[in-house]
Amino acid sequence: MAQPTVDMLIIGAGPSGLYAAYYAGFRGFSVAVMDSLPELGGQVTALYPEKLIYDVAGYPAIKGQDLVDAMVEQAASANPRYLLGQTAEQLVEADDHVEITTSDGTVVQAKTVLITGGIGTFAPRSLPGAEQWEGRGLMYFVPRLDELAGRDVLIVGGGDSAFDWAVSLEHIARSVTLVHRRRGFRAHAGTVEKVLASSVRVLVPYEVDTIHGTDTIESVVVRDNSGTEASESLNVQAVVGALGFIADLGPFTHWGLEQRKRHILVDQAMRTNLPRVFAAGDIVDYDGKVKLISVGFGEAATAVNNASVVIDPSLHVFPGHSSDND
Template sequence: MSAVIETDVAIIGAGPVGLFAVFECGMLRMRTVVVDALDALGGQCTALYPEKPIYDIPAHPAIAGADLIARLEEQAAPFAAAYLLGRRVERLAREGDAILLGTSAGDTIRCKAVIIAAGAGAFGPNRPPLDGLPGYEASGAVRYLVARREEFRGKRVVIAGGGDSAVDWALSLKDIAAKVTVVHRRPKFRAAPETAAQLDAAAARGEVELAIPYQLHGLKGDGGTLETVTLATLKGEERDIPADHLLAFFGLSMELGPIADWGLGLDRHHIAVAPATCATNIDGVFAIGDIATYPGKLKLILQGFSEAAMAAHAIHPRVFPGEALHFEYSTTKGVPVG
């Protein structure tokens, strides 16, 4: 039987909000253990857009997802959190005043509070219903994320989708790919108005081709190497686009996984929390970031950062009962290490 890992706060999720929760708990002298199903820190920033710029992080006019995670990891480093990666939390139980968590790797964590910062829970891409898709996925010809832009240099790329990811990557890849074709079923994109306008301008200059109104219809190749993406209109008119890669951006399917069976108050696959503390309906369990919901909630990383601070302050009395917590600015007290 594996040893029990003792800590003050267990954080589920090593995305940006989870990493900032390590810092906020550390500033209040609370020890943390972080668990994440991915093999690397960063959550969706690492898995979905490591090279994509993020524009709404304070003091960073633009910062790539991977760079944001590196800075957050550096900020949390003084507090020496334990990171248990490549596993997910499956069980929650009580032991007196303590909470016990069990992971898929057999770990047992005993803590005084839990912060769920699991983004939108377990996630996976919505796949297009195309024959032979698994073979092209296995070869990397069909993908649902871009890890490295350089992999598409000189390639013919078809991008399918009408949201921010499709538009952003079309603009990002147009300067390195041999050709970029964007497939969408209607002229209006769901992306931010500014970037949608940039895409229209790029198409007018001949830098990107817009295939509208089309949908994905088929893949042609040897089952691994892609040669052509077949498109079709709702009227059945077909068109073949020569392609080396298909990037399909149809969103993610979200599932909470085992967390959904803990008895938490759920609202459309999200966890309802008290806005002032981020407390859930289970004593000692808190939720922050995209997985948490309350009236007026905005799904922004910066709001998740604020929630991490609120949750840490709400947890402090559980870790240090009877000890008064006097709020101080970090410029006053510094980073309390050692």
């Protein structure tokens, strides 16, 4: 197949990857963006396009798909070449570039690579013993909120996703109940307070015991795990297992990348242990790492700027402020 040659190959077309594409174009680099999904936006598009996002500067709240649409428009200024529906399988290092072979046999030559996830990096944690109910009322994300309109919904989990879904579904579903196996929550304190003050029923410390129904879910028995063994049957037609995700580096595990806790380890410049490979976003780990979309934007810019001197040694890491170009 043809061998596209670019200054930077970005693996992952989520928010961090799209911002990196824009910023690489701002620095004058040619860019290709690869993702295993058939459309842009990464996990935001695939998992929660209608969920409100609160940690993006300039937006008190913005729907996931609206954010992706704006970022695609911004990235267009870099004229990126998109390689969608493809995964990065093999990496071969050369003196002045790397070669990435994709799942369909395309070979991409790039002076640098920036990994921002996007190749099936995260798989949802499943609800134990409930596999037979998937597609029959059990889901692990809610692409369209209106699918649950007028239904009684049980949300399982105590993190940000669980509480975000509770807020989003309160006035769409007929009723919303949230159960968590611990008394404490991992979600943002403000969102927790909002849910506790809403019509959402919160049961802690409870966990799912059994799911009942015929063709679809009709009820769920939840059990108090504090020692009382009290249980309650809830009439629900949908269960959202907001239990978080399990990191899976996939082909990256064969590239010789240094890892920590199933994430790619980077330094303060977003450099990996491979000379021409950088990483940013949720897929990376370093001391003090905070997993926010806004942090991913900063990491992407840091990675692009530090990659610039690898692409062209005559350049400087700091390009000056964008306002200086007016």
